Amino acid sequence: MRRFAYCKVVLATSLMWVLVDVFLLLYFSECNKCDDKKERSLLPALRAVMSRSQEGPGEMGKAVLIPKDDQEKMKELFKINQFNLMASDMIAFNRSLPDVRLEGCKTKVYPDELPNTSVVIVFHNEAWSTLLRTIYSVINRSPHYLLSEIILVDDASERDFLKVPLENYVKNLQVPIKIIRMEQRSGLIRARLRGAAASKGQVITFLDAHCECTLGWLEPLLARIKEDRKVVVCPIIDVISDDTFEYMAGSDMTYGGFNWKLNFRWYPVPQREMDRRKGDRTLPVRSGNVELHLIPFLVVLGINVETNQCLDNMGRKENEKVGIFNCHGMGGNQVFSYTADKEIRTDDLCLDVSRLNGPVIMLKCHHMRGNQLWEYDAEKHTFLHIITQHVNSNQCLDEPSEDDKMVPTMKDCSESRSQQWLLRNMTLGA
Numbered sequence: 369m370r371r372f373a374y375c376k377v378v379l380a381t382s383l384m385w386v387l388v389d390v391f392l393l394l395y396f397s398e399c400n401k402c403d404d405k406k407e408r409s410l411l412p413a414l415r416a417v418m419s420r421s422q423e424g425p426g427e428m429g430k431a432v433l434i435p436k437d438d439q440e441k442m443k444e445l446f447k448i449n450q451f452n453l454m455a456s457d458m459i460a461f462n463r464s465l466p467d468v469r470l471e472g473c474k475t476k477v478y479p480d481e482l483p484n485t486s487v488v489i490v491f492h493n494e495a496w497s498t499l500l501r502t503i504y505s506v507i508n509r510s511p512h513y514l515l516s517e518i519i520l521v522d523d524a525s526e527r528d529f530l531k532v533p534l535e536n537y538v539k540n541l542q543v544p545i546k547i548i549r550m551e552q553r554s555g556l557i558r559a560r561l562r563g564a565a566a567s568k569g570q571v572i573t574f575l576d577a578h579c580e581c582t583l584g585w586l587e588p589l590l591a592r593i594k595e596d597r598k599v600v601v602c603p604i605i606d607v608i609s610d611d612t613f614e615y616m617a618g619s620d621m622t623y624g625g626f627n628w629k630l631n632f633r634w635y636p637v638p639q640r641e642m643d644r645r646k647g648d649r650t651l652p653v654r655s656g657n658v659e660l661h662l663i664p665f666l667v668v669l670g671i672n673v674e675t676n677q678c679l680d681n682m683g684r685k686e687n688e689k690v691g692i693f694n695c696h697g698m699g700g701n702q703v704f705s706y707t708a709d710k711e712i713r714t715d716d717l718c719l720d721v722s723r724l725n726g727p728v729i730m731l732k733c734h735h736m737r738g739n740q741l742w743e744y745d746a747e748k749h750t751f752l753h754i755i756t757q758h759v760n761s762n763q764c765l766d767e768p769s770e771d772d773k774m775v776p777t778m779k780d781c782s783e784s785r786s787q788q789w790l791l792r793n794m795t796l797g798a
């Protein structure tokens with residue numbers, strides 16, 4: 369044990385001397401070049417500050433490790449926001465981050481005349497240090513002429529420090545900051561919309577309340593919008609560890625998109641995009657999701673008139689039966705889309721019937737109609753399905769039978785209430 373401590377001392381002292389050497393070397397090599405006496409006296413002081421700031425906890429995006437003695441306290445604090453608050457509080461609001469851009473991106477030139485932006489940040493009971501670090505990173509790493517304002521939308525936080533103290537603090541920052549308070553807890557989307565309504569910039573940028581922007585984050589986003597004002601852009605999103613606050617570069621070989629439950633997911637960049645970009649990874653990836661020919665579509669809940677229950681995929685997988693369950697109004701497994709291709713779709717699975725009298729199973733959507741074709745009759749509220757191999761096989765989606773109360777069935781169309789399904793548009797974020 370003592371030997372170990374001894375080793376550490378030796379290591380630390382030698383490390384210190386190496387650092388002193390490096391410092392001296394830098395000092396003299398720099399000052400050989402500069403004749404100006406003023407700079408001679410100014411530079412070392414400046415560099416001392418800078419090197420200190422690069423060494424503080426979490427600087428350059430490094431991990432912050434909590435000493436053994438504080439582990440208990442750390443675990444307590446972790447529960448407050450579900451991240452390592454102790455580590456976060458140790459890191460400077462303006463901590464430095466590595467420049468993780470591809471080499472080709474660092475030298476890219478963007479037009480001068482970019483549109484300016486309002487940055488909207490929604491928070492609910494956010495930690496002081498993560499919120500402030502988000503704000504500082506926006507201010508410090510965005511050209512100010514492009515920053516119209518920062519709008520903080522407080523989704524009914526209960527913590528006192530997010531009230532008057534926050535208002536007082538942000539008054540002194542170099543960019544106009546507006547704070548909007550929701551009267552009651554409203555959820556991310558409503559809060560964002562409120563922020564958007566109050567924004568003055570030409571572009572609205574939505575950020576999470578615990579993120580950090582890196583150098584050059586904003587210009588490429590605005591440049592794409594300047595090229596085509598109808599695009600919605602998204603940067604590569606890297607990861608900050610919830611445990612150590614280490615900054616970890618993400619992959620540029622994935623892109624964000626929405627699945628059919630409108631949940632955000634990462635998808636691998638398709639070959640078609642690799643080809644289009646001819647290997648130049650500094651070009652943006654175009655997401656295909658939006659341009660699919662599935663618009664217009666309804667995001668619906670299918671509610672059976674007789675049982676008042678909703679179609680529900682029950683979290684089941686491909687090749688399993690679709691279910692039916694009490695409507696919970698939370699979206700999730702009960703969100704189905706009736707697409708322009710006349711499919712009843714849940715995520716990437718479609719309701720598929722290949723035999724008379726069912727069953728109704730979920731299979732990968734093939735867009736070939738056939739077994740996945742459903743005619744919705746908006747007046748009778750019925751879902752008619754034709755099995756192509758059979759003559760006179762028109763059947764309708766019906767309530768469950770006595771044998772299994774959890775799966776809808778297929779029966780000859782009768783216009784009975786059990787075959788009537790109401791479609792309800794779902795409000796996003798509700």
Ligand SMILES: *[C@@H]1O[C@H](CO)[C@@H](O)[C@H](O)[C@H]1NC(C)=O
Binds near residue numbers: 417422460462463464
């Ligand atoms: C952060 O701000 C402090 C105080 O103004 C300053 O000393 C330090 O150099 C800054 N750090 C970075 C990485 O800019």
Ligand SMILES: *[C@@H]1O[C@H](CO)[C@@H](O)[C@H](O)[C@H]1NC(C)=O
Binds near residue numbers: 515516570
């Ligand atoms: C943003 O751009 C618009 C249009 O050019 C301009 O009127 C407005 O003053 C700009 N806002 C800021 C804060 O620069």
Ligand SMILES: *[C@@H]1O[C@H](CO)[C@@H](O)[C@H](O)[C@H]1NC(C)=O
Binds near residue numbers: 666
């Ligand atoms: C759902 O919204 C779409 C698009 O706005 C509209 O055409 C449709 O009639 C609505 N359907 C229902 C059931 O409210």
